[in-house]
Amino acid sequence: MTSRSKMAVALGALVLVALGGVAAFYSGQGGAGNSTCSAATTKLAQLRPLVKGEVAGIQVPQRSAPVPDLAFNGPDGKPTSLSAMRGRTVLVNLWATWCPPCLLEMPALAKLQKTLGGPDFEVVTVNIDTRNLDKPKEWLAKKDVVGLSYYADPEAKVFQDLRAAKKAEGMPVSLLVDPQGCELATLQGPAEWAGPDALALIRTALGR
Missing domain, CATH: 1.20.5 (Single alpha-helices involved in coiled-coils or other helix-helix interfaces)
Incomplete structure (x- = not known):
């Protein structure tokens, strides 16, 4: 040759x-x-008309893709991750006591969990305070915000992971994730999660 x-x-x-x-x-x-997110991509067309009113800021992607496998501590204080929640739809919300808009929406998130929470859906609020680690629980108790399991990431790496994936710009940030771990919607900022607009969107995501 x-x-x-x-x-x-x-x-x-x-x-x-x-x-x-x-x-x-x-x-x-x-x-x-x-084909991992094919079911989620089909669901997106049903969700888009519901992005209005109190949830008008929600972003529904053109095509669904897997959400990063976020790692944080569970209610028992032991490490867990988003992949451990496969099999049900979850609304992942990052919050901190130094974030006033985060605190404003916490009661609504608790009410959403009370209204729709169950075997197929959970509101997963992940606290990212890195100092005074007892403060978040004390604040929740003082404001009588109950019904939410306590998840936390005292290193705030979960926020950095979302920012690296271009899914977080500031706080709070929320992601609606389907049972296969695929993105259904993202919201930068707070929302009235217990209002009729949010409930209609979540119920549609759940197929109810």
Whole structure:
């Protein structure tokens, strides 16, 4: 084989590798080759008309993709993660006592959990205070915010992970995640989660 032929073969191999990499990238972004979030993507069309009123700020993606496997501590203080909640729809909300808008929506989140919470749905509020770690529980007790299981990440890494995934700009931030761990909607900022607009959207996500 001549040197020119060898070079042509090498270039052809590089092109094939590059094309394979592009295909893998788009497959991982929820393309036709990835069926993990196909059910969630179908659900998005039902949710879009419900983004109005008190939940008008919610963003519904054009195509659903897996949410990062966020890691935090469970109610027992032991490490858990979003993947441990597979099999049910969850509304993940990040909050902190130094965030006034976060505190304003906590009673509504507790009411949402009371209204719709069950085997197929949970409001997962993750506190990211990094100092005075008793303060969040004390605040919840003082304001009589009950019914929410206490999740926390005292290193606030969960927020950094969402920001790296371009799913968080500030606080609070909430993500509606389907039973397969796929994104249904994201909200930057607070909402009236116990209001009729939010309830209609969540119920539709649950197929109720």
